[in-house]
Amino acid sequence: MKLFEGKAVLVTGAGGGIGLATASAFGQAGASVTLADNNAALLETAADGLRSAGHQVSAVECDVTDRGQVEAMVEQVVKTYGRLDAAFNNAGVNCDGAPMAETDDDEFDNIIDVNLRGVWNCMKAELRQMTAQGSGAIVNCSSIGGMRGSKGRAAYSASKFGVIGLTRASALDYAGQDIRINAVCPGIIGNTPMAMRVTKNNNPDIIKAFVAAEPIGRLGEPEEIAAAVLWLCSPAASFVVGHAMAIDGGILA
Amino acid sequence: MNPTYDFSGQVALVTGASSGMGLATAEAFAASGAAVVLADINEKALQAAAEKLTSAGRKVLSVVCDVSNEAQVANMIERAVAHFGRLDMAFNNAGIQVPPSDAADETAENFDLVNGVNLRGVWACMKHELQQMRTQGSGAIVNCSSLGGLVGLPSRAAYHASKHGVIGLTRSAAMEYAPRGIRINAICPGKINTPMVSDMLAMQADAMKEIMRDQPIGRLGESGEIAAAVLWLCSPGASFVLGIALPVDGGFTAH
Numbered sequence: 168m169k170l171f172e173g174k175a176v177l178v179t180g181a182g183g184g185i186g187l188a189t190a191s192a193f194g195q196a197g198a199s200v201t202l203a204d205n206n207a208a209l210l211e212t213a214a215d216g217l218r219s220a221g222h223q224v225s226a227v228e229c230d231v232t233d234r235g236q237v238e239a240m241v242e243q244v245v246k247t248y249g250r251l252d253a254a255f256n257n258a259g260v261n262c263d264g265a266p267m268a269e270t271d272d273d274e275f276d277n278i279i280d281v282n283l284r285g286v287w288n289c290m291k292a293e294l295r296q297m298t299a300q301g302s303g304a305i306v307n308c309s310s311i312g313g314m315r316g317s318k319g320r321a322a323y324s325a326s327k328f329g330v331i332g333l334t335r336a337s338a339l340d341y342a343g344q345d346i347r348i349n350a351v352c353p354g355i356i357g358n359t360p361m362a363m364r365v366t367k368n369n370n371p372d373i374i375k376a377f378v379a380a381e382p383i384g385r386l387g388e389p390e391e392i393a394a395a396v397l398w399l400c401s402p403a404a405s406f407v408v409g410h411a412m413a414i415d416g417g418i419l420a
Numbered sequence: 421m422n423p424t425y426d427f428s429g430q431v432a433l434v435t436g437a438s439s440g441m442g443l444a445t446a447e448a449f450a451a452s453g454a455a456v457v458l459a460d461i462n463e464k465a466l467q468a469a470a471e472k473l474t475s476a477g478r479k480v481l482s483v484v485c486d487v488s489n490e491a492q493v494a495n496m497i498e499r500a501v502a503h504f505g506r507l508d509m510a511f512n513n514a515g516i517q518v519p520p521s522d523a524a525d526e527t528a529e530n531f532d533l534v535n536g537v538n539l540r541g542v543w544a545c546m547k548h549e550l551q552q553m554r555t556q557g558s559g560a561i562v563n564c565s566s567l568g569g570l571v572g573l574p575s576r577a578a579y580h581a582s583k584h585g586v587i588g589l590t591r592s593a594a595m596e597y598a599p600r601g602i603r604i605n606a607i608c609p610g611k612i613n614t615p616m617v618s619d620m621l622a623m624q625a626d627a628m629k630e631i632m633r634d635q636p637i638g639r640l641g642e643s644g645e646i647a648a649a650v651l652w653l654c655s656p657g658a659s660f661v662l663g664i665a666l667p668v669d670g671g672f673t674a675h
Contacts, residue, residue: 342670
């Protein structure tokens with residue numbers, strides 16, 4: 168028997184990068200996975216890829232900033248699989264990087280909307296189902312930017328600090344109901360759409376600087392975040408509650 | 421169902437291995453195929469633990485060791501490597517608690533005692549483990565801190581100082597060895613159903629009230645839940661995780 172056999176799992180931002188790697192890892196571990204993304208083309212490709220690898224997969228287009236779409240997404244999971252055992256709220260956006268006073272208000276609003284309110288929306292809908300079941304595990308995607316500042320990323324950092332606040336407080340609300348809520352804080356992860364944006368399409372000088380910032384001397388892989396998410400959702404983490412786990416090659420050390 | 425690991429061909433060392441979290445972790449390593457070095461200061465309890473594992477068909481070496489004594493620690497690592505040829509994983513878990521005391525009344529003896537085992541012990545173990553691991557070019561170390569390494573609590577300054585110190589050791593050494601293929605992390609157990617908690621109950625009649633206060637999950641943890649975290653941190657799945665202090669505390673430090 169596989170680790171997540173018979174479990175229904177939801178991953179947002181599953182069209183690529185960390186989300187897709189995590190959806191794939193859940194699929195390999197036997198789960199029925201619902202992939203969600205706001206990019207229909209990416210979503211379809213991702214879902215097809217997992218299906219052809221033999222995984223049990225559904226796909227739902229969803230903009231996590233839209234409460235109605237988020238509720239419909241969770242409803243679809245429950246309609247299809249009868250339950251929701253684990254959720255990885257991963258959909259997120261970054262910015263191009265500019266000093267705080269030069270960052271557009273619109274950019275701030277968009278980042279907070281997706282990264283913070285998106286997680287808020289998802290958690291609300293997921294928790295409604297999980298409290299009804301009396302069990303569940305949620306992992307929210309924060310960032311090393313949720314634990315420290317970095318130049319040019321005030322709005323991003325604010326959103327990711329917020330995710331940890333949501334995680335820690337709501338973990339306390341539900342710890343007594345067999346629902347565990349934690350966060351992951353990825354370091355600098357290569358081979359993702361977000362990495363492409365932040366490195367301005369793999370600019371070698373930017374990549375060199377990022378590698379130099381990593382004590383481990385390399386960028387992380389999406390699969391290394393997936394491994395942590397799966398562990399946090401597994402029964403092995405039954406006493407791990409309200410934690411924001413750095414998976415960052417030692418940056419925050 | 422829990423994740424499973426294949427540590428066959430690997431060697432794991434656990435200090436404070438004769439009971440509680442140490443024993444549970446040693447058993448979990450062994451059940452995953454690792455050869456296990458059990459170390460403890462208590463010879464009788466150590467022997468019983470080693471016999472338990474041996475009779476389950478595990479590959480075991482037991483070494484009596486007072487981790488506050490560096491020479492004994494050096495000898496422990498030498499014997500481990502002489503016996504099994506290498507050292508892949510270590511859980512530096514040996515630790516003690518001292519009776520609660522007002523900070524203004526704490527004795528130097530108790531301060532030295534708790535720091536000698538909990539902090540100097542981890543320092544000595546890490547030092548000698550790293551000498552072997554850097555020769556190999558690989559390894560994973562997990563140090564046992566505590567919720568006391570992350571927060572303060574009244575009457576526990578000496579213990580919390582030692583456990584905060586463990587996190588400092590962990591983070592610094594983790595950065596140092598990250599590029600050399602050696603990952604170092606800490607775990608911070610919350611209130612776990614172990615002999616240390618039983619001892620606290622014996623020392624302090626109302627300790628259970630203190631223990632269950634602010635325990636979001638509403639129960640004590642089990643040693644197996646600590647073992648599960650240690651094994652994961654030592655596994656290839658945690659390849660990008662280093663220098664963290666992982667609370668396994670039912671939400672206590674999420675407050």
